[in-house]
Amino acid sequence: MSTKPRTILFTLIGPPLCGVLLACLVMAAWLATGLPTPAKGDTWFSVTQVPPIGGASFTSGQPGDVQFFLAVGNDSRDPNGVGLGDAIHVIGINPQARAATIIDIPRDTAVGGGGKVNSVLANSGLPQFTQTIAGFVGVPIRFAITTNFAGFTDMVDEMGGIDINIRQPMHDTDSATDFDPGPLHLNGPGALAFSRDRHSFAGGDISRTENQGYLIITALQNIQQRNVGPAGTLNLLANLGRHVQMDNVSYVDLYRLGRLALTIDPANIKNVVIPTGGGAGTNLSPGPGIDSLFADFRDDGVLQTH
Amino acid sequence: MQIAVVAVSVALLGIAGLIFLLQRGGGGGDDESRPAKKSVFGTVQMVLGGVQNANAGGPATLPDDAANQIMQMIGAYVDRGLVAPVKTGKPPENIAELFDAGTQPALEGPDKDILFESGQPERTGDFTPAAEPVIITALSDGGGQFVLATATFNYSSNVVVKGGALQTARTVALTFAPEGGVWKITGYDATVSRQGAQVDVPAATAQG
Numbered sequence: 001m002s003t004k005p006r007t008i009l010f011t012l013i014g015p016p017l018c019g020v021l022l023a024c025l026v027m028a029a030w031l032a033t034g035l036p037t038p039a040k041g042d043t044w045f046s047v048t049q050v051p052p053i054g055g056a057s058f059t060s061g062q063p064g065d066v067q068f069f070l071a072v073g074n075d076s077r078d079p080n081g082v083g084l085g086d087a088i089h090v091i092g093i094n095p096q097a098r099a100a101t102i103i104d105i106p107r108d109t110a111v112g113g114g115g116k117v118n119s120v121l122a123n124s125g126l127p128q129f130t131q132t133i134a135g136f137v138g139v140p141i142r143f144a145i146t147t148n149f150a151g152f153t154d155m156v157d158e159m160g161g162i163d164i165n166i167r168q169p170m171h172d173t174d175s176a177t178d179f180d181p182g183p184l185h186l187n188g189p190g191a192l193a194f195s196r197d198r199h200s201f202a203g204g205d206i207s208r209t210e211n212q213g214y215l216i217i218t219a220l221q222n223i224q225q226r227n228v229g230p231a232g233t234l235n236l237l238a239n240l241g242r243h244v245q246m247d248n249v250s251y252v253d254l255y256r257l258g259r260l261a262l263t264i265d266p267a268n269i270k271n272v273v274i275p276t277g278g279g280a281g282t283n284l285s286p287g288p289g290i291d292s293l294f295a296d297f298r299d300d301g302v303l304q305t306h
Numbered sequence: 307m308q309i310a311v312v313a314v315s316v317a318l319l320g321i322a323g324l325i326f327l328l329q330r331g332g333g334g335g336d337d338e339s340r341p342a343k344k345s346v347f348g349t350v351q352m353v354l355g356g357v358q359n360a361n362a363g364g365p366a367t368l369p370d371d372a373a374n375q376i377m378q379m380i381g382a383y384v385d386r387g388l389v390a391p392v393k394t395g396k397p398p399e400n401i402a403e404l405f406d407a408g409t410q411p412a413l414e415g416p417d418k419d420i421l422f423e424s425g426q427p428e429r430t431g432d433f434t435p436a437a438e439p440v441i442i443t444a445l446s447d448g449g450g451q452f453v454l455a456t457a458t459f460n461y462s463s464n465v466v467v468k469g470g471a472l473q474t475a476r477t478v479a480l481t482f483a484p485e486g487g488v489w490k491i492t493g494y495d496a497t498v499s500r501q502g503a504q505v506d507v508p509a510a511t512a513q514g
Contacts, residue, residue, distance in 0.1 A: 231479065238445055
């Protein structure tokens with residue numbers, strides 16, 4: 001897999017109809033915010049179509065069907081690089097129910113008897129990483145997106161920041177958080193710090209992973225409040241188009257990604273961290289109840305019993 | 307003399323009755339099942355009000371033939387989906403070909419009652435449709451190829467139905483994409499509001 005400058009590598013698997021919620025967020029951010037055109041030549045996205053992953057028998061590719069996506073934040077400080085997949089979120093979207101689920105997978109989870117799953121992204125690239133996660137969760141992931149530190153902060157800044165409610169004190173020098181509970185406007189670096197902080201919580205990385213899902217939902221709320229209407233959508237898509245490299249993915253796909261995100265009610269999104277158990281070193285083994293969780297998730301993208 | 311007066315009165319009554327029957331559409335039908343219709347039909351001309359180009363690459367202008375094709379599709383949408391049902395009292399016909407494959411399911415879902423007229427309540431009198439000029443926003447890709455276009459317009463109508471007049475107003479944004487060389491509807495945002503006689507649902511929106 002090639003790496004792209006300020007990459008959000010976005011893998012399309014299967015017929016191009018819908019997209020990753022985070023991808024949707026990114027798309028919708030530009031669709032919904034009338035912000036100035038970013039610097040010319042600054043590429044944030046690379047969109048690639050890869051062969052379908054098996055097990056998609058219950059999705060026919062129609063817009064109304066349940067879709068599964070993968071959103072990955074990687075730790076590369078190099079604007080041109082793709083690093084460890086440290087923020088891993090499998091997202092199921094049920095357009096008919098206008099609901100979604102975010103399954104948060106801690107980066108230290110050992111998958112398939114191997115080491116930490118986060119290393120697969122750095123070592124094998126996003127398509128292989130997507131297959132690994134799809135096999136682990138048991139859902140046919142159709143789109144995958146990854147962004148690095150620079151891409152993430154630029155995206156958040158371009159969407160005008162994120163208004164969020166800080167739920168507990170976050171004061172951590174490593175991630176540079178210094179947030180008291182209550183409403184707060186996060187700019188790009190602030191949102192990155194919020195996403196990285198694992199020292200402010202007793203739950204460590206588990207809490208951090210859950211916080212990342214919470215940030216995605218909050219960003220969607222922000223975006224939906226800034227809807228500029230159908231015609232404005234194309235103007236903003238033109239802006240976004242200057243920053244995305246698309247391989248076998250069309251503007252219609254991007255258009256639908258944004259539209260899809262805007263139809264999901266944030267109140268109807270569940271955000272759940274997978275159960276984890278013990279393991280060797282810092283590796284986390286999948287915990288009890290994970291099969292039940294995944295089964296509940298994969299049937300319609302919406303959790304009924306979790 | 308009295309006979310003459312009676313004869314004239316009977317004749318006048320007969321003429322009045324005949325006029326009454328003719329006004330009811332030939333007589334014989336009742337208002338519940340066969341409302342009479344005047345022969346006043348409305349028409350509406352869709353006019354292009356302007357084109358805005360949104361370029362992801364270098365400057366590009368939506369070609370006239372593309373704009374014309376989009377306008378033809380909008381005209382077909384209005385004629386078949388909004389005007390004809392009111393005229394005929396029947397659901398819209400031949401509208402599926404205006405929409406691309408991904409949008410077809412919407413034609414059978416609840417959005418169809420927002421996108422289109424259903425023919426009900428049945429028209430009993432005049433029908434006056436009107437539309438404001440269409441504004442097209444068109445998106446070109448990095449190579450200058452136009453890949454999406456959103457056409458926005460307001461449409462309104464006034465139709466006489468049983469019980470009085472029914473006013474309907476729609477704000478419609480249809481997004482088109484080329485499919486097999488033909489611009490077809492790939493997304494929509496529509497809002498409809500109704501007031502007057504036989505209004506069951508005053509306002510509704512649809513997005514797809």
